[in-house]
Amino acid sequence: MSHALTPSQTIGPFYWGTLVNTYRADLAPPGVAGERIELVLSLFDAEGALIPDGLLEIWQANSHGRYNHPDDRRNLPLDAGFEGFGRASTDTNGEARFATVKPGRVPWPAGGMQAAHVNINVFARGVLNRLATRLYFEGDPGLAEDPVLKLVDAARRRTLIAKRDGAGIWRLPIHIGGAHETVFFDI
Amino acid sequence: MEKDIYQRPATGQHPLNLSPAYKSTVARSPKQPAIMLPQSLSEITGPSLGAERLNALENDLTRQRIGEPLGERIVVHGRVLDENGKPVPKAMVEIWQCNAAGRYHHPGDQHDAPLDPNFTGGGRVRTDDEGKYEFITIKPGAYPWKNHHNAWRPAHIHFSLFGPAFATRLITQMYFPGDPLLAYDPIYNSVPEGARTRLQASFDIETTRPEWALAYKFDVVLRGRNATPME
Numbered sequence: 001m002s003h004a005l006t007p008s009q010t011i012g013p014f015y016w017g018t019l020v021n022t023y024r025a026d027l028a029p030p031g032v033a034g035e036r037i038e039l040v041l042s043l044f045d046a047e048g049a050l051i052p053d054g055l056l057e058i059w060q061a062n063s064h065g066r067y068n069h070p071d072d073r074r075n076l077p078l079d080a081g082f083e084g085f086g087r088a089s090t091d092t093n094g095e096a097r098f099a100t101v102k103p104g105r106v107p108w109p110a111g112g113m114q115a116a117h118v119n120i121n122v123f124a125r126g127v128l129n130r131l132a133t134r135l136y137f138e139g140d141p142g143l144a145e146d147p148v149l150k151l152v153d154a155a156r157r158r159t160l161i162a163k164r165d166g167a168g169i170w171r172l173p174i175h176i177g178g179a180h181e182t183v184f185f186d187i
Numbered sequence: 188m189e190k191d192i193y194q195r196p197a198t199g200q201h202p203l204n205l206s207p208a209y210k211s212t213v214a215r216s217p218k219q220p221a222i223m224l225p226q227s228l229s230e231i232t233g234p235s236l237g238a239e240r241l242n243a244l245e246n247d248l249t250r251q252r253i254g255e256p257l258g259e260r261i262v263v264h265g266r267v268l269d270e271n272g273k274p275v276p277k278a279m280v281e282i283w284q285c286n287a288a289g290r291y292h293h294p295g296d297q298h299d300a301p302l303d304p305n306f307t308g309g310g311r312v313r314t315d316d317e318g319k320y321e322f323i324t325i326k327p328g329a330y331p332w333k334n335h336h337n338a339w340r341p342a343h344i345h346f347s348l349f350g351p352a353f354a355t356r357l358i359t360q361m362y363f364p365g366d367p368l369l370a371y372d373p374i375y376n377s378v379p380e381g382a383r384t385r386l387q388a389s390f391d392i393e394t395t396r397p398e399w400a401l402a403y404k405f406d407v408v409l410r411g412r413n414a415t416p417m418e
């Protein structure tokens with residue numbers, strides 16, 4: 001029996017206090033294995049104006065490269081207390097922060113490994129469909145062989161690659177449009 | 188290319204990102220087409236948003252404060268299914284809405300309508316083993332917005348669901364049947380014509396609670412898995 005998909009709508013401006021109460025999500029309580037990092041994601045519209053009412057979500061593997069989900073059946077450790085999901089609103093500077101651990105690498109269906117990455121959802125007033133993108137880490141040795149980056153025009157790959165900004169801090173601007181438009185994925 | 192685990196939406200199901208009648212989309216929509224990504228573990232896994240995140244009574248928006256909110260009490264219920272008609276069990280359903288007067292309990296909402304100290308407008312519940320969910324709330328009011336002259340949003344409830352995977356994530360809005368404002372709303376009408384009535388709940392006399400509350404039914408359909416030879 002086939003059922004018709006429910007269409008998407010904008011999150012609108014007034015989700016604060018219900019979906020989220022924070023500008024900085026902490027995914028990794030003490031004891032979770034891995035390199036501690038903080039992701040600072042900033043959100044811009046097509047004219048370069050910052051977006052102070054966006055909602056960002058991240059989903060990632062743990063430091064061993066294992067997703068906390070029943071469809072990841074690989075024999076790799078799960079970390080107690082680490083789900084791999086975070087949700088934060090952008091603040092008046094258009095920034096949302098995520099304290100987490102650097103994810104391990106996960107395999108690619110056609111063989112080989114993907115470079116370490118974090119999966120991102122972007123929502124905002126004026127955004128009618130979830131925008132899906134990724135964050136990679138500048139200087140990561142896996143970047144050159146990453147099968148997803150290979151699908152992207154070389155000139156646009158930099159829109160997916162976070163830059164290190166001090167110890168453990170990684171910054172990535174996300175541009176919904178304009179000259180620096182971020183690469184979004186149809187997943 | 189590997190076979191997709193989750194079906195990809197056919198065109199005509201979702202709004203276009205650029206829907207100029209909804210003015211905010213003009214500067215907030217990508218110009219480049221999204222890049223088709225084969226589905227890896229990153230896309231077919233997702234957070235479980237488990238029961239430990241829930242407090243009791245989060246599905247009853249009329250009992251979150253000291254007194255009862257003003258307005259018309261309603262039951263909003265339905266099932267979360269996938270495109271194959273399979274129920275999605277243990278799925279987190281999160282909602283938010285304005286009060287009966289059309290005002291959100293939110294610092295950014297400056298609409299000249301009263302706040303209700305007994306209504307914050309947020310609710311959460313997980314579906315049961317048959318994919319069913321139920322909220323008790325009050326009927327939200329219509330409210331004006333600045334999109335165009337005399338613009339009013341039809342009464343609606345915002346819904347957020349993750350479903351089983353990153354690929355199935357959905358944020359949408361539920362509307363009420365027969366609302367005359369639907370015809371004028373660029374957000375509702377951003378959905379292609381053949382698909383937009385799916386966002387209207389149906390009045391449900393069977394679930395109405397005599398002497399207490401009217402009921403509306405709203406089923407949500409998330410992307411389904413492709414059939415595999417194993418299934």
Ligand SMILES: [Fe+2]
Pocket residue numbers: 012014340343345
């Ligand atoms: Fe709304």
